[in-house]
Amino acid sequence: MPVRSLPPPTKRRKTAVGSTSFKSIEAQLSLAVAENGTLNPLADLLMLAYGSSDAREMSKAVYSIYRVFVLIISRGMLVHGGDDAAKLVRKWIWEKLDSYVELLVGLLQDEEPALRKSSLEIIFSLLKHLSTSQTKSSPTAQPQFHLAHFKHIVHGLLLCPPSPRSNGGSKYNSKTMLDVRENFVDVWFSVYDDIRWCFLREATTVLSKYSSKEYPQLLDNLLSIMEKLSTFPTDSSELNSWWVEELSVKPPKHKSAKGGAEEDDDAESMDENDEDDWRKFFDEDSNAKDTKKNGVKARTHTLTFHQSLYSLQAHRAVFTRTWLNFLPHLLSVSTSSNRALTTRALNIMHRGVLPHLTRPVLVMDWISACVDLGDTVGLLALNALFTLMRDYNLDYPSFFTRLYAFLHRDVLHLKHRARFFRLTELFLSSTHLPATLLASFVKRLSRLSLNAPPAAIIMVVPFTYNILKRHPALMVMIHKTEDNPGTDTDPFIADEPNPNSTNALDSSLWELHSHIHHYDSAVSTMARIFAEAFTKPGYSMEDFLDHTYGTLIETEVKRKIKKEPALVMELRKDLFPTADAGKMDDGVRDVVSDLWVFG
Structure with a gap:
């Protein structure tokens, strides 16, 4: 499979692919990084990786490239700055890194389980290294999370591009591998607060950009991850686990005046035109009891990225936005697969979704539409509707009339x-x-x-x-x-x-x-x-x-x-009558009696 960022085949440098091992190229690159030498062999190593059809050779290639990029990132070669020549080199390295990440993302759908597991671990390890490097180069010294790299991970988990070893075939139409999904949920999604927050945010963006008709497994892949989430925080004190270690330092407190909110001078500012303006919709009254209980001291849309990770209300807001964007897709097309997804979503609605929404009544319209579908879907929707009535004071006078119709x-x-x-x-x-x-x-x-x-x-x-x-x-x-x-x-x-x-x-x-x-x-x-x-x-x-x-x-x-x-029982003597007994009084033979005559 050709590498997108590499030059056309006619302009590639000639390399002795057959006699060059991964270790020797890795050694050349390690020496080049240490002495600021040429990194051209990196293109050769990537080309060898993309051309590997054997699982063992592919594993050696991805680990070799990983070690090289760790050296490059740790030396600060991807940090902004320098003259025009340094910018060109940095741009070239970023292209090679993107090609490498595309390779790893494709391997998440590989037929070899060991390759799938190692690719996922390498991608998340690179996320940690890139975020640390970005934090060190930040002029405000604020902890950073490399969102650009994390987007590749989310796309790989939800859109599922094919493995480069699959020799073509249909594209973006498969489910996330079971072991990949379980590994992601158990090791990262359910454990680290920064991973969960950023995944929910980016998943919403994927839903808005990619059609479920073009990517038929998108909804199933997302729900398979969301329904496994059982560790959503219910108190601010539970926000204490971070994959990017720099985020473990608590952000400066948000300063608010009587007339509004004001950020600290050294806080990271949010662009007013940023896509996170959605958070204003989920903000609740700062005087509300729920807000005081959860320790939220500022409107969610005024918080920086770092402050949002430590705000329970911000976590609930991004969780709510993801579900509100996801649920309408299930009823847009009435198919058996969508009906099955609707059933799965309703199964966890009362215990895994409603308690964590900023305002649970926001899903009332969708639940009411599910009631109209009847059968199992309608019954489960009634359960969610009953939870809204009992726990969130929803007024639905016709509830028992709808139940009686079942x-x-x-x-x-x-x-x-x-x-x-x-x-x-x-x-x-x-x-x-x-x-x-x-x-x-x-x-x-x-x-x-x-x-x-x-x-x-x-x-x-x-x-x-x-x-x-x-x-x-x-x-x-x-x-x-x-x-x-x-x-x-x-x-x-x-x-x-x-x-x-x-x-x-x-x-x-x-x-x-x-x-x-x-x-x-x-x-x-x-x-x-x-x-x-x-x-x-x-x-x-x-x-x-x-x-x-x-x-x-x-x-x-x-x-x-x-x-x-x-x-x-007493055996009757006339149970099997003789031939003469089969004659009736008028001399006509009884056909029914004849049937019981043996011999």
């Missing part, structure tokens, strides 16, 4: 019915809900149980028992004086979409009572609990949610037989 004829036959009962039990757990509302839910479920498989009925019975136990006002539904009225006289309005207007409280749970005659002994035994005194503390739903036909059959097979069934 009680259709297929809900007890689908594979996600266990999840449905888990969430529905949570939604209806409040003792302050009106009896008319709860009566509609238990009545609708009992009606659906008439056509449900045994495993689903076993869920409905304890679920109803627990609700009746918490709400004694519903006990009237199992103590009706009428003798099991039929559906034609049942006052329950099954087609009413509003659970407060179904007249369910005037009805009874005769459907559940009918299950005492069910063919499955487990169901009939469970249905009898409504005829007993309600002295049990309540059932744990987890004990009933994983039943299937297989588990029911296994239970029956392992059941201990208390009374042996009868195995002997």
